[in-house]
Amino acid sequence: MRLACFLIIVTLLAVWVEEAFAEVGAFAPAFLLLLQNERVQPAAWSLIGWTFLQEGVGSLAFGGMFLFLSGVWMFFYAGSRLFERDNIFFAGSVLVFSAFWQRMVVWMMTGLQDISVASSSGVASGFFLQLAVYLFLFIIYSTGFNRFVPGK
Amino acid sequence: MFKKCIWIILVCLIAYLGLYTWNWKTHYLDRLAANTGLEAVGWILKPGNYVLDRGTKLWNRYLYLVDVRRENERLKERLDRIRSDVHELRATAREAARLRELLGFDSPSGWERQGARIVGHKLGITGILETVIVDKGSAHGVRRDQPVVCPAGVVGRIYKVSPHFSQVLLLSDPNSRLPVISRKHRVQSIASGQGSDSPLNVNYVPLNAPLDNGEIMLTSGLAGVFPKGYPVARITDIQISEVSLFQVVRAELLVHIRSLEEVFILNNPDNSEKREMLDSGG
Numbered sequence: 001m002r003l004a005c006f007l008i009i010v011t012l013l014a015v016w017v018e019e020a021f022a023e024v025g026a027f028a029p030a031f032l033l034l035l036q037n038e039r040v041q042p043a044a045w046s047l048i049g050w051t052f053l054q055e056g057v058g059s060l061a062f063g064g065m066f067l068f069l070s071g072v073w074m075f076f077y078a079g080s081r082l083f084e085r086d087n088i089f090f091a092g093s094v095l096v097f098s099a100f101w102q103r104m105v106v107w108m109m110t111g112l113q114d115i116s117v118a119s120s121s122g123v124a125s126g127f128f129l130q131l132a133v134y135l136f137l138f139i140i141y142s143t144g145f146n147r148f149v150p151g152k
Numbered sequence: 153m154f155k156k157c158i159w160i161i162l163v164c165l166i167a168y169l170g171l172y173t174w175n176w177k178t179h180y181l182d183r184l185a186a187n188t189g190l191e192a193v194g195w196i197l198k199p200g201n202y203v204l205d206r207g208t209k210l211w212n213r214y215l216y217l218v219d220v221r222r223e224n225e226r227l228k229e230r231l232d233r234i235r236s237d238v239h240e241l242r243a244t245a246r247e248a249a250r251l252r253e254l255l256g257f258d259s260p261s262g263w264e265r266q267g268a269r270i271v272g273h274k275l276g277i278t279g280i281l282e283t284v285i286v287d288k289g290s291a292h293g294v295r296r297d298q299p300v301v302c303p304a305g306v307v308g309r310i311y312k313v314s315p316h317f318s319q320v321l322l323l324s325d326p327n328s329r330l331p332v333i334s335r336k337h338r339v340q341s342i343a344s345g346q347g348s349d350s351p352l353n354v355n356y357v358p359l360n361a362p363l364d365n366g367e368i369m370l371t372s373g374l375a376g377v378f379p380k381g382y383p384v385a386r387i388t389d390i391q392i393s394e395v396s397l398f399q400v401v402r403a404e405l406l407v408h409i410r411s412l413e414e415v416f417i418l419n420n421p422d423n424s425e426k427r428e429m430l431d432s433g434g
Contacts, residue, residue, distance in 0.1 A: 015196045018275040025277035055181075056189015056314065057285070058278030059321075062181035063172045065278055070164070102277050110280065116326035117280050118347025 003042060003149050010141060011053070017133065024130055027054070028072055028098040029138035033145055035076050036085050047073070064109045071101050095138060099130040186314045194285060194317030197272040212239055253303045254414060263379050265416045266292065268300075271317070281311070282325035282348055284409070288417060289316040297377055299418045305383040305406035306330065306371060307415050318417075322409055323384070324348050331374040332384050337362045340372055343384060343403065348410075352385050354401035361399065363390055369403055379418065 007030070014026035027050045034043040047069045054065040075097050076085075083090040103126070110117050175181040213236050254267065272285035288294050290313045300307045300320045308328060311321035321328055324345040332343045332354070339361045343352045357363060367387045373380025385403035393400050 012196055015193055015275070016200060018279075019197060019272055022274050023277065023280060052185050053189040053192055054276045054278060055185035056187070056191070056312075057193045057272075057319070058189075058276050059274070059281035059283060059311070059319075060278045061172075061179075062175045062185055063168070065276075067168065068277065070168075074161075106277060106280060109278070115281070118282070118324075118326050118345070118350065 003039065006145060006149050007042065007046060009144070011050070013140075014137075015053075017137065021129065021133060023126060024133050025054075025068075025098075025102055026133065026137055028069070028102070029095065029134050030141050031069055031072060032076065032091060032094050032098070032138065033141050035073065036091065037145070043073070060106075060109045060115065061113055064105050067109075068098075068102055068105045071105070072098050075101070091138065092135070095134040096131060099127055099134055102130065103127060182312075186312045186319075188314075190285070190312060190314040190317055190319060191289075193275070194271060194287065194289075194314065197285065198287060201271055209240075212236065212243075250414075254416075262420060262422070264419045264421065266294070266419065268318075268415050268417055270413055270415065281327060282322040282345065282409075283311060283319045284308075284322065284412075286318050286320055286415060286417070287316065289314050289318050291315045293419065294318050294417055295419075299378045300415050301382060301418060302407055302412060302415050304408075305385070306378065307407055307409070307412065309377065310417065320415070322348075323352070323405060323407075324350070324409065330378065330384060331372040332369040333372040334363055334387075335368045335370055336364060337367070339363050340374075341369075341401070343369060351388055351402040351404050354385075354387070354403050355398065357399040357401050359392060359397060359399060363387060363399065363401065365390060368406075376420075379420070 010027075010030045014030065017026040018024060027046075031043060031046060031050070034040075034046060047066075051065045051069060055062050058064065072094065076094055079090060079094065106117075109115075171181075266288060268286035268288040270284050271287050274281065274283045286300070294310060294313055296310055296313055298310045300309060306323055308320045308322040308325075310318050312319040322345070323330060323343070324347060326345050326347065328345045330343045331340070333340050339357060341357045342355045344355060345352055354369065365387055369384045369387065371378040371380060371382040371384055383406050385405050387401060387403045389400075389402040391400040
């Protein structure tokens, strides 16, 4: 129950963060947090819910968000076989990958769908803004998660 | 184990590509996502905007009274109250002027209008097009490709629809194309966006076509999506190209999207009937 409340609050916060910063995602840190804490089932449900939320409000044909979150999941799974999943540097590297992968997915999808894009920010500044938002939100989400959601 | 992982990834990839292709043909998942995701985000943003609006008003009215010193409290309080009233009255006057302008707006003949409030902007990682979210959807009769305007000019067209909210593709987006005609010299061309902070490109203006700086471009009504004669942009730059058969023309939008709060969604009943017939395969 507490986890469900936590996920609802995260969803509301993420939508408002995305409204404040154009072209910036806010769900990947929460997804990473669920994977880190071995909440696989809630992560799978969140993937479906957040995918529909983002695809519904996005401008591309369905598939980008699903590909993005699945890619983050696969990277996390592959990385967790080599590193400790609780390691802060591992979490950081997953977030760096997420920021990079997100740009890749959008680039691929716009190319595939023949859509012209006028980005409001440059490629590098957009990447660093996304990374900063991810790191900041990861700290916020993990603080909230550790405080309100009981351990497994 | 490694082989198994490779197989799983391959199967997932093929399933994903199959799903993507099926959706590309049917748009079933796009509609489902719009009806769920866009709707949910609209309902998240709408109350928040209301709270923000109220909070700002509260801030304007009361918060600056906190630092009033005690000894001349009564006088200062009175002064502040008057200031607050003036501030509020100015805001009300501005709002009244805006609303009067909206009320005085005549819809083009044969077109019906419907007011809508902007509740959000482009959002999320796949929200890469220049769009805004308005609080009118299919439950209010809104359909894809309906023109969106305001008293100053054309804003864009409806791009995605959910039951109570819609996404508007702005004219400033590079994927927006609009047939236009100049007001004075009646030169026809196609206006296309280049991004939120960039001027519009006015394409296919022949080298010998007369066109003045500052001239207003209007909708030409070709293609029947937008009504004819509606203001779009003002010409700001004309250059004669040495390598092209066309002039290089730039124009600034007449609508300041960032300061926009309300818009009109136009509907041509004839177009709606035609579209319904096409949708039903008639």
